[in-house]
Amino acid sequence: MYDIAKYEEAGSVQEAIELLLVNPNAMLISGGSDVLIKLHEGKIHDAQLISIHGIAELKGIFLKEDGTIVIGSGASFSQVSKHPIVQQYIPVLGEAVDMVGGPQIRNIGSIGGNICNGVTSADSASTLFAFNAKLEIQGPDGVRYIPIADFYKGPGKVDLRHEEILTTILIAPEDYQGYSGHYIKYAMRNAMDIATLGCVVLCNVEGGKKIKDFRLALGVAAPIPMRCKGTEEQVKGRIFTEALLEEVGKMAIEEVNPRTSWRASKEFRIQLIQELSKRAFRQAFINAGGEL
Amino acid sequence: MLVKKITFKVNGKEVTIEVDIRESLLDVLRNKFHLTGVKKGCSVGECGACTVLIDNMAFDTCIYLAVWADGKEIRTIEGEAKDGKLSKVQQAFLDETAVQCGFCTPGFVMSTTEMLESGKNFSREQIKKELSGHMCRCTGYHNIMLAAEKALGREDKQAVQID
Numbered sequence: 001m002y003d004i005a006k007y008e009e010a011g012s013v014q015e016a017i018e019l020l021l022v023n024p025n026a027m028l029i030s031g032g033s034d035v036l037i038k039l040h041e042g043k044i045h046d047a048q049l050i051s052i053h054g055i056a057e058l059k060g061i062f063l064k065e066d067g068t069i070v071i072g073s074g075a076s077f078s079q080v081s082k083h084p085i086v087q088q089y090i091p092v093l094g095e096a097v098d099m100v101g102g103p104q105i106r107n108i109g110s111i112g113g114n115i116c117n118g119v120t121s122a123d124s125a126s127t128l129f130a131f132n133a134k135l136e137i138q139g140p141d142g143v144r145y146i147p148i149a150d151f152y153k154g155p156g157k158v159d160l161r162h163e164e165i166l167t168t169i170l171i172a173p174e175d176y177q178g179y180s181g182h183y184i185k186y187a188m189r190n191a192m193d194i195a196t197l198g199c200v201v202l203c204n205v206e207g208g209k210k211i212k213d214f215r216l217a218l219g220v221a222a223p224i225p226m227r228c229k230g231t232e233e234q235v236k237g238r239i240f241t242e243a244l245l246e247e248v249g250k251m252a253i254e255e256v257n258p259r260t261s262w263r264a265s266k267e268f269r270i271q272l273i274q275e276l277s278k279r280a281f282r283q284a285f286i287n288a289g290g291e292l
Numbered sequence: 293m294l295v296k297k298i299t300f301k302v303n304g305k306e307v308t309i310e311v312d313i314r315e316s317l318l319d320v321l322r323n324k325f326h327l328t329g330v331k332k333g334c335s336v337g338e339c340g341a342c343t344v345l346i347d348n349m350a351f352d353t354c355i356y357l358a359v360w361a362d363g364k365e366i367r368t369i370e371g372e373a374k375d376g377k378l379s380k381v382q383q384a385f386l387d388e389t390a391v392q393c394g395f396c397t398p399g400f401v402m403s404t405t406e407m408l409e410s411g412k413n414f415s416r417e418q419i420k421k422e423l424s425g426h427m428c429r430c431t432g433y434h435n436i437m438l439a440a441e442k443a444l445g446r447e448d449k450q451a452v453q454i455d
Contacts, residue, residue, distance in 0.1 A: 007294075007313035007359070029357075036316075036355045037336045053360055078349075102425025103403065104352040105337055191424030192338055 002039045005046035013057060013138055013165055019050045020163040021140055026050045028165065030058075030074055033101070033109040034117055058112070058167060061085055067173030073112025073166045077124075078103070080111055090171060092181035092200065092284075096127040099185045102192045112166045115151070118158040118224070121195045125152075125225040127183055130202045130217040132175045139164040152224035178204045179213070180288035182280045186272055188263075195219055196264045199276035201284035208291040209239050216248070216281070221256040221273050228255045228277075240285055240292075248281050249274035298362035302327070303371025311358040318342045318353035320361070321368060329369035329398045333427075340426035343399035344368045350403045352425070369398035372405065381405045381443040390439035392430035399426050404440045414444055 006026075010016035020026055026048045029035045038044045052058060058074030061083045069089060071080060080086055081094035100106055100114070100123045114122045115135070125148070133148045140163055148169075151159050160166060181202040187193035198219030204212040214235040216228040231251040238244055258269035286292065299308040302325060311320055318335075321327045321344070330353060333341030337355040344353050345367040372379040378386065381404045391397050400423060407414060407422050414422065419440050428436060 001312065001314040001319065002316070002357075004314045007357075009359070032357060033337055033355055036357070040335055040355075051357070051360075053357075101337070102340070103422055104340060104343055104350050104425040107349050107351055108337075108356065191421065 002036060003042075003045050003047060004039070004049055006048040007051065008049070009051045009053075010055060012055060013052075013167055016050055016052050016055070016165055017138065017140055017163055020165075023048060023050075024162060028052055030113045031076065031108040031110040033105055034113060052165065063089075067177065069171040069176065071111060071169040071171075073115075073168060074110050075112075077101075077106035077109050077111060077114075080124075081106070090131065090176050092183050092202070092287075093124070093127045093131065096123045096183040096185070096198075096200065099123050099183075099195075105192075111169065115148070115169070116158055116160060116166055118152060118154070118156045120155065120222065120224050121198065121220050122225070123183075123185060123195060123198060123219070126198045126217040126219040127181070127200045128169060128171075129225050129227055130181065130200045130215045131171045134170045134172070135166055136168040136170060137164050138167045143167075145170075149227065155223045179215075180205075180284060182283035182287055184276045184280050186276060194263070197221065197258075197269055197272040197276060198225075199273070199280045201277070201280040203281070203284040203288040203290065205240075205285060205288040205290040208289060211235055211238050211240055211244075211285070211290075214281075216252060216277060218252075218256065218273060218277075220269065221258050223257070223259075226256070228252045230255050231277075240290055245278045245281055249278045252277040296359045296362070298359060300361045300363060301365040303367060311361075313357070313359055315358040316354055317344075317351075317356040317358045317361050317366075320358040321353060321366070327368045327370050331395050331398060333395070338427070339396070340399040340403070341396055343402045343426070345402055345406055348406060348409065350406050350425070367402070367405075369401055372401065379405065381408060381439075384443035385436075385439040388435045388439035388442060390432065390435040392428075392432045396426055396428045396430075400428070400436055400440075404443055407440070408443055414446070416441070416446075419444065419446075 029049045058072045060072045077097040077100045081098040086094040114124045128148050179202045183200040185195045186197045200217050202215040206212045219225045253274050260266045295310050297310050321330045331341035333339035335354045337352040342353045346364050
């Protein structure tokens with residue numbers, strides 16, 4: 001049995017916030033594929049859980065009238081990757097979350113949990129960085145919005161107060177319309193593995209050659225997911241060439257700060273960043289209608 | 293709350309039971325309902341031996357709180373044979389000798405059943421991906437792939453070598 005001292009079920013976001021307010025030791029559980037494993041491994045004791053597992057209002061995926069894509073934080077990875085809106089407008093996000101764990105994990109793990117864990121390897125995070133996703137966070141004082149890049153404070157640390165809940169992920173039309181992308185997860189196995197490195201490129205291509213906009217985001221290239229803003233500035237407005245591809249790889253490694261872990265050395269990660277940036281760029285360019 | 297009364301369907305039969313909030317669905321299915329075809333393997337959602345269908349989707353029951361089963365419809369391997377006749381997937385696993393020690397088999401059968409009932413066509417690569425949440429430590433994947441392909445109507449591709 002799990003080491004759970006207290007368990008409460010919230011029927012709504014409001015109720016979950018109220019439960020959080022009265023119990024400073026409580027923690028949220030959504031899909032459970034992180035919390036229950038930590039409990040199993042003895043990393044959490046006497047857990048006081050507030051379940052937001054069954055809250056329907058957290059699971060919706062829809063388009064707002066202004067074209068903003070709204071993804072409920074409680075949507076499972078499978079719900080995200082199989083959703084027609086994701087497949088039509090932001091397929092690269094669906095492809096990225098379809099690389100999390102295995103099918104059963106994707107059926108239970110939530111995209112919100114993936115972000116709130118604050119880990120740099122989260123398959124959803126780098127792609128959401130590339131889309132300039134905004135997060136809607138609800139607390140006792142109301143709702144606030146924060147760009148995902150500001151949400152990450154450090155490894156495992158996010159800008160979420162105890163009594164707050166990440167409710168939705170928003171992607172504005174100007175951040176996805178006209179863009180195509182490609183995500184590469186580098187891991188030791190094709191399934192049931194954590195990214196040694198995650199790399200995503202989004203491109204907006206004009207006339208088959210010109211890179212109107214370019215975004216490069218990486219996971220595990222630094223303590224938190226990151227964008228290579230310097231590289232992006234250098235690529236915007238340029239014509240695609242093989243030489244530019246090489247340049248991107250070389251510029252990207254100047255911006256990153258990977259570490260050595262048991263999965264891979266810093267040097268290997270740098271090599272991965274250089275190579276995967278190029279590969280993701282090439283494929284994203286083709287996906288965006290670019291002509292090689 | 294330390295116990296909760298929940299009602300759910302298991303293998304077609306509606307049941308109401310009081311569960312401890314600390315229990316996984318795996319423990320409840322095995323210990324209260326004696327559905328020991330739901331195997332306890334890794335307990336951390338990696339091996340897939342405890343896979344059942346919840347509302348016709350595959351889930352690892354080791355990392356699924358029992359209280360979450362309230363109102364759900366659960367299918368385990370025990371409910372797959374009807375009137376003494378094996379399901380199409382079970383029969384395919386038997387025909388292809390896709391069983392060695394048998395520990396991973398119920399999970400593989402349940403995931404393959406979900407695929408079959410989706411009505412979709414699966415390529416070999418897609419089948420591999422859909423079954424990637426299961427581990428067979430007898431390394432019997434070759435026959436498991438043959439069985440899944442047979443169950444999913446891809447018998448014609450059986451001659452292809454698995455890499």
